[in-house]
Amino acid sequence: MLAYPTIDPVLLSVGPIQLRWYGLMYVIGFAAAYLLVMYQAKLFHWQQMRDRLDDLHLFLILGVVLGGRLGYVLFYNPAYYLAHPLDIPAIWSGGMSFHGGCMGALLAGYLFCRRTELDFWKATDLFIVSAPIGLFFGRLGNFINGELFGRITVVPWGMVFPEGGPLPRHPSQLYEALLEGLVLFILLWTVKAKPWQSPSPSRWPHGTLLALFLGLYGCFRFLVEFVREPDPQIGLIGSIFSMGQLLCLAMIVAAPILWWWRCQRTTKGRAR
Numbered sequence: 001m002l003a004y005p006t007i008d009p010v011l012l013s014v015g016p017i018q019l020r021w022y023g024l025m026y027v028i029g030f031a032a033a034y035l036l037v038m039y040q041a042k043l044f045h046w047q048q049m050r051d052r053l054d055d056l057h058l059f060l061i062l063g064v065v066l067g068g069r070l071g072y073v074l075f076y077n078p079a080y081y082l083a084h085p086l087d088i089p090a091i092w093s094g095g096m097s098f099h100g101g102c103m104g105a106l107l108a109g110y111l112f113c114r115r116t117e118l119d120f121w122k123a124t125d126l127f128i129v130s131a132p133i134g135l136f137f138g139r140l141g142n143f144i145n146g147e148l149f150g151r152i153t154v155v156p157w158g159m160v161f162p163e164g165g166p167l168p169r170h171p172s173q174l175y176e177a178l179l180e181g182l183v184l185f186i187l188l189w190t191v192k193a194k195p196w197q198s199p200s201p202s203r204w205p206h207g208t209l210l211a212l213f214l215g216l217y218g219c220f221r222f223l224v225e226f227v228r229e230p231d232p233q234i235g236l237i238g239s240i241f242s243m244g245q246l247l248c249l250a251m252i253v254a255a256p257i258l259w260w261w262r263c264q265r266t267t268k269g270r271a272r
Contacts, residue, residue, distance in 0.1 A: 001168045004159040007144050025141035029134030030061055036130035044196040046126070052118050053126070056109065060127065063108025064101040065091070071100010075243055076231055094147070098135075098221075099247040121206035121262070125195050128213045129188045135217075136181025143173035150175075150227045164229070172228040179220035188213060205266035208259050215255030218248040 012019040034057050041047050072095040073081045073088055081088050109127070113120035142148045149161040150170025158168030191212070194204040222245050230242040237246060 002157050002159050002171075004146070004161055006146075006162065009145050021144045022141035025137040025144075026134075029137035030057075032133045032137070033057075033127070033130035036133065037126050040126050040129065040192065044126075044193070046122065049118065052116055053123070055116075056112050056118065056123060056127075059108045059112045060105045063104035063106075065096075065104075067104015067107070068096035068098070068101030071097030071103065075100065075247065077233055080233070099244075099251075119206070121210075122195075125192075125206050125209045128210050129185075129192045131213065132181050132185035132188065136177050136185070139173045139177035139181060143171065143177070148173055149229055151229050153227070169229065170227040172224055175224045175227070176221065179224065180217055184213070184216055184220065187216060205262040207262040211255045211259040211262065214251045214258065218251030218255065221245075222248040222252070 007021065009020050009022065010018050011021050011024060037053060037057065038050070041050060041053055046053075069088070069091050075097055077095065087093070106124075109123060110120055112118070113123055146161045146163055149159075149164045150172035152158075152165075152167045153170045154168070155170070157171065159171050160166065160168050188209060191204075192209070194202070195206045195209060197203045225242045225245045225248070228242070228244070230236050234243050236242055241249075
């Protein structure tokens, strides 16, 4: 068993103002994602869109935060928030959903691109490659907070979390940081140029990087959920799957459909 490195979740406190590690992880993740997007825009000669991409980045952050909160309210604790609607905006009390944040970001991005006549699928290819960096830092924030820990285990790297009882548990936050963060980033970064290549048989249609992200994230998260402690207010649905796994199944199904649709649209466009 490994000792859980207890870290004060409050990094800095000045009077009533607190800087928490979790919030700092979000800031670092958004900043790193922005830098990577700008690098790709220059690499793929889309730098003339820099001003629009700056504004789009802010819209996506808003979509992630609002979508993440509403996703948690609707997917994970609707009964409580139906009885306590004034608690819905209280993001500082905890409760964010990745799947809600993902949907919120996609909706915000689509509306922004439609309004500004920016190519939505090209913008998606730029931003989705950097998304795993934000996920990596977010999961580190979960680990520092001692939240979203795994199920009880006997593996030698199990940890006793402050809020998880006296028995060792899987450090599932680190599993997710590794798979959803580092591994997914490496895979997407390796193929990031595919949609931007000159017309060739090996070129991927714009939007397929989003499909790849959805499929890979869905698979990684689905597997980790088997060792992650399910949300106590929901438990396991049908005594088998967690809510997170059901949402990931939707992603896994959507990924090949989106890939096929983008390929069909691109083929028809070339035929015309």
